[in-house]
Amino acid sequence: MRLTAGPEHAGERLDAVLAEPLGSRTRAARLIAAGSVTVGGRTVAKRHIVTAGEEIAVEDAAIEAEKPPSLDDVIDPDAPVAEYTVAYEDEHLLVVDKPAGVVVHPARGHWQGTLAQALSGTAAGGEDEWRAGIVHRLDKDTSGLLVVAKSDAVHAQLKTALQARDITREYLALVEGRPTARSGTIDAPIGRDRHARTRHSIDTDQPRDARTHFTIEQVLPRYTLLRVTLETGRTHQIRVHLQAIKLPIAGDPEYGREGLLGLERQFLHATTLAFTHPVTGAAVQCVSPLPDDLVAALAAAA
Template identity: 40%
Template sequence: MTALTNKTFSFIAEDVDKGKRLDLFLVERLPELSRTHIQRIIAAGEVTVNGKAGKANYKLAPADYVTIRLPEPKPAEIKAEAISLDILYEDEDIIVINKPRGMVVHPAAGNYEGTLVNALLRHCDRLSGINGVSRPGIVHRLDKDTSGVMMVAKTDRAHLDLARQIKERTAGRKYVAIVHGNIKENQGIINAPIGRHPTDRKKMAVVFTNSKEAITTFQVLERFGDYTLVECRLFTGRTHQIRVHMAYIGHPVVGDPKYGPGRQRFAIMGQALHAAELTFQHPVTGERMSFTVPLPDDMRAILEELRRR
């Protein structure tokens, strides 16, 4: 990929791309843009193939020269708010933060204030516009009640590169969770596709139709009889992935209001799941970076109680 400007990118089709639709070709190279979004950009005349306006269903030939101009994002209507941020690292391209449990990442219906995006808009002079006005800078998400380390992109260039690393699984994401039950295996791999729950559309589930590949590995850190402390690593990034996968194998995350048992023993507002470590390559300098954050107080309190038993 060659960056012509901050908003225009070019690609050269290779032999393996022969016969591939133009929109699918661009989805593969710009993974943070949905196929629908790319089709709109194509329809607006912002994509060319060999200097001529392209069509979404155009079949590529080797050496085709494709350019796409990303439209400037509309000014964000989400208001900036003076919300404290736990910043682990910041430069001109990225910002890495430790998100507290209870903070929503970006505004959505019924929740337009108090989010990480509201705080970022106040703190940063600029944020990547690739994900639109409601999610500026957001490369990946953490659920509202999942705490831990997140990376945010200040520029589109940084955003695209970080998203590529997540897609290609070169960025590492390690989580720590307290789950129900005694996991007998010391480690394991959960390779089970995730999609919308067939009857409850607000939930995700392991389903084998209309689903996407989902891979989680786990390693037992400590056992407490009725509970287990585990480390989980993500190799894909599906919605609620760890929560769904752990429930699928019979060990839901403690405190999980959506996938866990109804009655909760511990004083925790939400699931006992923490993004403990994030490793990636800086999108501009190429430096390998790693950030680790300790468990929040509520999870430490649960572990202390379990260890006293």
């Protein structure tokens, strides 16, 4: 898809200019972040200010890959329903405890059995009906807590709180080796890896700010259990950042060594979620204990 920016686009951000032709500003931002959009033949950030006459191109393949089928095509009544438990719920929102193996919303290769489909009729809000109510996500094989809205207004408020870093997200991660300090911050931009498009990395042509904080929770002979807090929320952020400081997460098939300690996935669990309720103003804090497979791996590491 190609378009030439007109006078009416001058002074606008790139993601705003592409919002209409791509269906939403959120979708435009995702494609820009993935490096699928060029301006004058070069990749730029979503905040790029457009000038009249600039040539903007979006890869056709990326558009099709990003676009899911309609809900009527995606929702199969005979498909398995994603399992989850509810850690907190009221009329405005719910906090879901997602098991490993469940994809949060439909995407290429995972059209069926997602959390978003299981929450259809309960969750609501946001620009994309195929992931209604979803405020943030977890990787398929990362377990734990995430908050889901039940209306447009609450979804918008939770998104704003997330961007303002007013939602606390803590994880437990078992890593190979040991940090050189009891606590620390990894401040390194992340984007698509220069050499492997399915991976994310600090070695990237599309860097986006990313900060991860960690403290030592438990020291084991060859491993360390870390409590990790996200300041930003980039794809695979914790996995990429810990691998970058030579502390790969145990069992991580993409950024570490698969199968360690009998693990069938990475040892990463979203254990704590805390925020101020956008409607009532009450403090909401949910804690999820380690699931059985991670408890067994931790015992094997002792």
